[in-house]
Amino acid sequence: MTKRALITGITGQDGSYLAELLLGKGYEVHGLVRRASTLNRSRIDHLHEESMLHLHYGDLTDGVSLVNLIREITPHEVYNLGAQSHVKVSFEMPEYTASTDATGTLRLLEAIRAAKIDCRFYQASTSEMFGGTPPPQHENTTFYPRSPYGAAKLYAHWVTVNYREAYDLFAVSGILFNHESPRRGESFVTRKITLGVAAIKLGVTDHLTLGNLDAVRDWGYAKEYVEGMWRMLQHDQPQDYVLATGIGTTVREFLDYAFSHAGLDWQDHVRHNQAYERPTEVDALVGDASKAREVLGWKPETEAEGLARLMVDADIEQMSRLLGR
CATH class of the missing domain: 3.40.50.720 (NAD(P)-binding Rossmann-like Domain)
Structure with a gap:
């Protein structure tokens, strides 16, 4: 059937x-x-x-x-x-x-x-x-x-x-x-970062504007x-x-993973704008997926650093094609 x-x-x-x-x-x-x-x-x-x-x-x-x-x-x-x-x-x-x-x-x-x-x-x-x-x-x-x-x-x-x-x-x-993934919407912080890395690496822009860099997420x-x-x-x-992966990563750390993978220093390019922050912030989300591992046999293979690299590579490749390079 x-x-x-x-x-x-x-x-x-x-x-x-x-x-x-x-x-x-x-x-x-x-x-x-x-x-x-x-x-x-x-x-x-x-x-x-x-x-x-x-x-x-x-x-x-x-x-x-x-x-x-x-x-x-x-x-x-x-x-x-x-x-x-x-x-x-x-x-x-x-x-x-x-x-x-x-x-x-x-x-x-x-x-x-x-x-x-x-x-x-x-x-x-x-x-x-x-x-x-x-x-x-x-x-x-x-x-x-x-x-x-x-x-x-x-x-x-x-x-x-x-x-x-x-x-x-x-x-x-x-x-x-x-x-996250290379298919993540462009307004979400991880994709915004990796697209920003691609644009800076390829000379399209020289900066990226973000909100709270201290938020901890399980990516x-x-x-x-x-x-x-x-x-x-x-x-x-x-x-x-x-x-979940069970690993907490700050936005700042994700920035470092993404920019360093492209040979850049994020502190040279990232600007802060309070308008991008939420009215009520969620400081830290880190999951415990023990039940899914034990009952379903499910476990994640990709952690934040590898994810950042994967997304940066995909966005540089995509933007290069759009620019005809």
Whole structure:
């Protein structure tokens, strides 16, 4: 039997890697994409000839489209990766963030429940739900979100637990700590840094402007983390899992890894602007993924330094092509 999977957020970083993984495993993959006047599918363009990939217009803020899509596809697995995922933006667009990230998850769960199909559901939770709680953070750590994004994701996390317990739905949450790649959005700090390194190295600019350099994050490689998502839905029992490297790295250290890999000193090129800082900062997020290692056999291979080098190389190569060099 060919398994069918639905991925919301398929055009994003995680969605594109997950689509590759599932197609490689022989899945029929359906992706939810938002209608826009311009196409934003660069991360999955290389998959356009895959006969087992099907894209559908829809939106997590439109419950009718979700109900219709679930009934049409009758997926065996649903991966809810769609979200307004930028923390700083969530302070500027809190209502939209809540409608997409919180209520959007509820709409999707309700669509699955109403369709009465045998379906396994993955919710993309986030380390931002821990917020102000000191590390290390694991599945039983107290939540303390410090942004509209973290609060919206916490609602989605708990409503997933509720549907699992109330309706016996196979529903799990993956509490993923920061995971990056060359496909990361350009406004996220790691990608902003590696793009900045590429631009400075190639003479396009001579500086990069950032906010808080003291924030500590647990950075892993997104391509490895989607494997963990898939493993969660293959297990016999629905449970929630933290995915993380267990290593804390400051933004300053990530800067050093990225710039030094290109033969540069970040202190010669980085400027500070308080406008890039959050109204309420999250000082340190470092995960304990012991449960995922023991139960799922999942473990990350790439740590922050190797990740920085990988991303710098990719961005220098990409920018060189654009510049015709």
